[in-house]
Amino acid sequence: MSRAEVVESVRPVSPLWTFGLLRSELTTTFRRWRTLALLAVLAAVPVLVGIAVKMETSDGSSPGGGGGGGPAFISQITNNGLFLVFTALAATLPFFLPMAIGVVAGDAIAGEANAGTLRYLLVAPAGRSRLLLTKYATVVIFCLAATLVVAVSALTVGALLFPLGDLTTISGTQISFAEGLGRALLIALAVAASLIGVAALGLFVSTLTGSGIAAMATTVGLLITVQILDQIPQLHALQPYFFSHYWLSFADLMREPVYWDDLTKNLGLQALYAVVFGSAAWARFTTKDITA
Amino acid sequence: MAPYASDDSTTGGEVDEQRSGRRKAARYVVPVTVMGVAAATIGLVPALADSGDPDLPKITAQQLIEKIATSDVQQLSGTVKISTDLGLPDLGGLESSLMSGAAGRGEGGSSADPTAKLTELASGTHTLRVAADGPDKQKLSLLENAAEYSLVHNGKDVWGYDSKSNEVFHGTASESPKHEKGKEQQPPATPKDFAEEALKAADDTTSVTVDGTAQVAGRDAYKLLIKPKQSGTTVGAITVAVDSETGMPLKFTLTPASGGAAVVDAGFTQVSFAKPAASTFDFTPPKGAKVTEEKDAGKGAEKGFGKGFHKGFDKGEARKHAPKSEEGLGKGLGGMKTIGEGWNSIATFDTGGEGVPSGKGGGDLGGFVDSLGDKVTGKFGSGTVFSTRLVNALITDDGKVYVGMVTKDALVKAADAGK
Known part of the structure; x- marks a missing residue:
């Protein structure tokens, strides 16, 4: 209690200490079986999509039924394996990726409280704000890691099953393979950034409850609810404020020239969610009684 | 007692308890304030950005029309937003298949056929990108969800590319250069096309006035107001915003006599009069794409770029903006x-x-x-x-x-x- 206060006021905690806390958080998170299983599921999605497209087109027919059905970019995969990256991200972004984020973010505080380890974390002279910030940083790094797992797995499968080479943007212009790879990396970053809103939401929910399962279920439930509401035309006035509304804007990076309007809207919206729910989580976490 | 972090101190005593309670509540002020600031910003920024109508020298309607007529914009690129609200029931795919069926019976069934694609503009809101460099190079792209439909005119080739289905339509523009040099060579679907069609009707049945100024796509523009004098028509008024420098129409709005939202609202949201990159107009069919040649596409297919568009548009929208140009429909x-x-x-x-x-x-x-x-x-x-x-x-x-x-x-x- 007040001993910690005295310590901090006398000797400021070195910034390196925060870094150490972050590192230990990261190792704890990424060593969990649950996290590894989530990443394995994410890595399996591009494999499934790749094999399905390969099988469907082995007789020379075009994928997606030829009429432009299926996830974005799917009709291009057979011509260039790099498009599997975009298709896999488009396929996982609506559900698999945010679900994984929801599980990790929901678990961040509530899971510790559930396991009775939160009080020990707080005994360390890190301070609650710092702990919360570290937790959020861990979740954001997980967002990036999860997206990169999907992208790298898709690139590997795409390179193994389909030809690579110069690619055609959706505007019909040609770009080199190297530039295509650069765009793929940008797209992965844009997808990872699209998830920081959900991450903040999940962290806030996590501070509300002492049960890790409840926090995860609430976050994933909210995610599904918002996605459904985003499909209802009568709510079009509200939809620009749903965190998932501009998610597919990452495809605009494949236009030539890039169409930035929706991309910047998406980033702004994610930042807004991060600030609002991040500060709400801070307000809740720094004032609540820790009983476990 | 539960361990408290360094930045929190609660010790016993009623006074402290009260104070800490207040301090707890005070923390929630932060997220609420952030939300309030965000809401205010979203609400206020458009209002503040609207820095009022620009101050431009007075001009008569006649001078403004001449300005449009003599406008010689050869190079431009920009983004156009078109909203059409004809009050048609939203039939989705059925509507477009109906319309393309009526426009070109027996076509080859390529989703990259310009006629089939551009009738989609007849309802809803669409974002288009246009680019032009002289009479021989134009590009029009219809931005879709994670896909795009591009129509590229480069020299004698006209390409239509539908990225969603990876299909290509190829035609030749051999007919167009000889009889319509400047006019139809402009990228269609720009406000200029609409404005020209509307001005054709500007005779004794119409009043044309200059109605102040406006800012369109960051440029100062005059507003030209075209109103039918007759009764019995469903057209309420047409407003055209004309760029004060180049005379290029930047925005076209058609409101119905019955009131309510505009039937057609087409305007640049971003425009540049610099020369677009040459690579913009290069098109080679991507590997594996299904290419439909124009002659395969049946007798209903269109010849030429501007014409193909105009005809498709005329049919799709039942010639709403072309009271005096019968060519499109009459030909068919x-x-x-x-x-x-x-x-x-x-x-x-x-x-x-x-x-x-x-x-x-x-x-x-x-x-x-x-x-x-x-x-x-x-x-x-x-x-x-x-x-x-x-x-x-x-x-x-x-x-x-x-x-x-x-x-x-x-x-x-x-x-x-x-x-």
Whole structure:
């Protein structure tokens, strides 16, 4: 209690200490079986999509039924394996990726409280704000890691099953393979950034409850609810404020020239969610009684 | 007691408890404030960005029209937002298949065919990108969800590319350069196209005035207000925002006489008069793409870039903005006549009982189409009126069609007179 206060006021905690806390958080998170299983599921999605497209087109027919059905970019995969990256991200972004984020973010505080380890974390002279910030940083790094797992797995499968080479943007212009790879990396970053809103939401929910399962279920439930509401035309006035509304804007990076309007809207919206729910989580976490 | 972090101190004593309670509540002020600031920013920024109408020297309507006529913009690129609200029921895919079916019977079924694609513009809000470099190079792209439809005119080649289905349409533009140098070579669907069509109607039946100034796509513009003097037309007013420097129309708005939202609202959201990159107009069909050649696409397919567009557009929107240009529709359906003048002109033609999916000719589809219209009777016999917010069409039971931007009564009157 007040001993910690005295310590901090006398000797400021070195910034390196925060870094150490972050590192230990990261190792704890990424060593969990649950996290590894989530990443394995994410890595399996591009494999499934790749094999399905390969099988469907082995007789020379075009994928997606030829009429432009299926996830974005799917009709291009057979011509260039790099498009599997975009298709896999488009396929996982609506559900698999945010679900994984929801599980990790929901678990961040509530899971510790559930396991009775939160009080020990707080005994360390890190301070609650710092702990919360570290937790959020861990979740954001997980967002990036999860997206990169999907992208790298898709690139590997795409390179193994389909030809690579110069690619055609959706505007019909040609770009080199190297530039295509650069765009793929940008797209992965844009997808990872699209998830920081959900991450903040999940962290806030996590501070509300002492049960890790409840926090995860609430976050994933909210995610599904918002996605459904985003499909209802009568709510079009509200939809620009749903965190998932501009998610597919990452495809605009494949236009030539890039169409930035929706991309910047998406980033702004994610930042807004991060600030609002991040500060709400801070307000809740720094004032609540820790009983476990 | 529970361990508290360094930045929190609660010790015993009622005073402290009260103070800490207040401090707890105070923390929630932060997220609430952030939300409030965000809401205020979202609400206020458009209001603040609207820095008022620009101060431009006075100009007469005549001078402004001349400015548009002499405008010689050869190079531009920009983004156009088109919203059309004809009041048609939203039929989604059915609508486009109906329209493309009517526009080009027996086409090759390529989703990259310009006629099939551009009729989609007839409803909803769309974002287009246009780029032009002289009369030989233009590009028009229709931005879709994670896909794009591009129409590229480069020299004698016209390419249509649908990235969603990876299909390519190829045609030649050999016809267009000889008889329409400047006009139809402009990228279509720009506000300029709309404005030119509207100005064709500017005769004694129309009042044309300059209605102040406005900011469009960050540029200072004059507003030209075109209003029909006649009654009986469904057109309320047309506003064209003209760039004060280049004379290029930047925004076109058509409001119906019945009031409410604009029927057509097409304007640049971003525009640049610099030369676009040459690579913009390069197109080679991507590997594995299905290429449909124009001649394979059947007799209904279009020739040329601007024409293909105009025809598709004319049909899709039933010529809403072209009261005096009959070429598009007339070419397809011979024997077109025009009754009346100016805004009240009504196009009439005899289908001979086919070509329009009416109750008799169209089978099941006809029955469905009939259910969308209203039955009317008059001295001419009986028929069905299909109404939208702008265009009304009367199809009599003996196969005559009357179409115009006029009220239902005016159509019936025209049909009576024609009898």
